Amino acid sequence: MEKLLIEGGHSLEGTVTISGAKNSAVALIPAAILADSKVTIDNLPDISDVETLAFLLEEIGGKTELDNDTLVIHPENMFSMPLPNGRVKQLRASYYMMGAMLGKFNKAVIGLPGGCNLGPRPIDQHIKGFEALGAKVTNEQGALYLQAEELRGARIYLDVVSVGATINIMLAAVKAKGQTIIENAAKEPEIIDVATLLTSMGANIKGAGTNVIRIEGKDELHGCRHSIIPDRIEAGTYMILAAAKGQAVKVDNVIPLHLESLSSKLREMNVGVGVSDDAIYIESKTVLSPVDVKTLVYPGFPTDLQQPMTSLLTKAEGSSIVTDTIYNARFKHIDELRRMGASIKVEGRSALVNGGGRLQGAKVRASDLRAGAALVVAGLMAEGVTEITGVNHIDRGYAYLEDKLKGLGANIWRESLNPEELRELKSS
Ligand SMILES: CC(=O)N[C@H]1[C@@H](OP(=O)(O)OP(=O)(O)OC[C@H]2O[C@@H](n3ccc(=O)[nH]c3=O)[C@H](O)[C@@H]2O)O[C@H](CO)[C@@H](O)[C@@H]1O
Numbered sequence: 001m002e003k004l005l006i007e008g009g010h011s012l013e014g015t016v017t018i019s020g021a022k023n024s025a026v027a028l029i030p031a032a033i034l035a036d037s038k039v040t041i042d043n044l045p046d047i048s049d050v051e052t053l054a055f056l057l058e059e060i061g062g063k064t065e066l067d068n069d070t071l072v073i074h075p076e077n078m079f080s081m082p083l084p085n086g087r088v089k090q091l092r093a094s095y096y097m098m099g100a101m102l103g104k105f106n107k108a109v110i111g112l113p114g115g116c117n118l119g120p121r122p123i124d125q126h127i128k129g130f131e132a133l134g135a136k137v138t139n140e141q142g143a144l145y146l147q148a149e150e151l152r153g154a155r156i157y158l159d160v161v162s163v164g165a166t167i168n169i170m171l172a173a174v175k176a177k178g179q180t181i182i183e184n185a186a187k188e189p190e191i192i193d194v195a196t197l198l199t200s201m202g203a204n205i206k207g208a209g210t211n212v213i214r215i216e217g218k219d220e221l222h223g224c225r226h227s228i229i230p231d232r233i234e235a236g237t238y239m240i241l242a243a244a245k246g247q248a249v250k251v252d253n254v255i256p257l258h259l260e261s262l263s264s265k266l267r268e269m270n271v272g273v274g275v276s277d278d279a280i281y282i283e284s285k286t287v288l289s290p291v292d293v294k295t296l297v298y299p300g301f302p303t304d305l306q307q308p309m310t311s312l313l314t315k316a317e318g319s320s321i322v323t324d325t326i327y328n329a330r331f332k333h334i335d336e337l338r339r340m341g342a343s344i345k346v347e348g349r350s351a352l353v354n355g356g357g358r359l360q361g362a363k364v365r366a367s368d369l370r371a372g373a374a375l376v377v378a379g380l381m382a383e384g385v386t387e388i389t390g391v392n393h394i395d396r397g398y399a400y401l402e403d404k405l406k407g408l409g410a411n412i413w414r415e416s417l418n419p420e421e422l423r424e425l426k427s428s
Pocket residue numbers: 023026092093120121122123124125126127160161162163164165186303304326327
């Protein structure tokens with residue numbers, strides 16, 4: 001196991017190139033199961049979630065070839081093998097194996113997913129969708145058993161706007177008989193990306209990116225080639241890092257429209273934000289203004305940027321309120337930020353950040369992916385060295401983190417944990 005070390009205080013300058021979107025990649029890889037011939041996915045991020053999913057496809061008889069940022073998937077010999085536990089627990093998106101395997105084989109046995117621990121993350125809306133399509137779903141010893149004689153299109157109203165349920169129902173429905181309508185669907189850009197891949201495979205999907213998605217089932221889906229959209233959360237994290245410590249930073253290979261909620265918040269804070277077709281330019285200012293932030297479904301402020309944004313707000317001159325309406329317990333980073341000297345109080349779904357103080361380097365632990373990103377932001381701002389454990393969480397979502405940050409002038413490196421640190425981590 002490793003830890004990340006960051007010597008704070010260095011200014012960031014230059015260009016950082018954003019990788020393909022994690023939350024697209026992790027749905028596109030299972031989606032390839034539905035094809036009857038080779039699927040090639042380009043612009044894949046080099047993150048552990050991608051490796052885990054490629055491993056799961058191999059478990060069910062697929063062949064995968066990963067070459068730099070391109071993954072070739074051969075689904076011809078796949079079969080419906082139970083995937084009870086193990087790797088499926090290492091990530092959230094293993095739940096997409098349910099929709100994809102159900103859609104292809106009419107049956108699947110998959111352990112309940114893992115992913116960031118952000119409080120309860122039920123999948124009742126996924127199950128509601130699978131059942132509406134005709135599947136029988138039972139939960140036995142932590143694994144879901146899904147089985148259908150035949151999947152039939154249905155009208156499904158999501159009680160909660162859910163990215164995962166929207167995509168999972170799309171995956172199960174593209175080969176079902178007849179029409180499926182998903183109402184109150186999520187509208188995140190990654191949903192459009194998945195619909196684009198499925199459409200290239202021959203699926204008939206209308207309305208992805210709006211709150212009503214219509215799918216006409218097709219008997220066969222064929223192979224295709226697809227390039228993943230840029231990761232708006234990785235891009236947003238670098239925008240926040242640049243606002244914290246940047247002089248002039250170009251965040252390259254992005255879709256600026258996907259980042260409007262963050263860009264406008266940063267402008268409110270007095271950060272300079274410029275935009276071109278596929279890049280965002282950040283120019284930080286010495287004095288940042290406090291702002292209130294409320295996370296919402298897309299196109300609102302993304303919950304996945306709430307934690308790094310909270311770190312940035314410790315630098316603003318005054319009080320900011322950060323409210324997470326998607327995950328009300330997504331505040332595990334706050335205790336760690338306090339260790340670094342931040343003054344933050346959590347009340348219910350909100351964190352009150354009293355900004356303006358200086359952060360100090362400390363030994364801290366990333367409890368989840370974006371908590372890790374928040375600690376990297378804080379470490380770059382702090383005086384002295386910050387040591388971050390729980391790096392496995394960060395590796396789920398940030399490709400070439402150290403290289404990208406070093407390229408901007410940060411002093412960041414990795415070390416193995418010593419035996420005492422390993423013991424401490426295991427007992428905590
Ligand atoms: C792999 C992936 O794409 N992960 C993203 C996805 O997670 P994920 O797909 O898990 O998130 P959802 O959009 O489903 O969750 C949104 C809210 O709905 C609730 N809910 C969800 C499903 C359900 O069946 N029942 C239910 O009550 C959740 O607890 C949460 O409060 O969207 C989240 C919200 O943008 C992001 O933080 C995650 O990065």
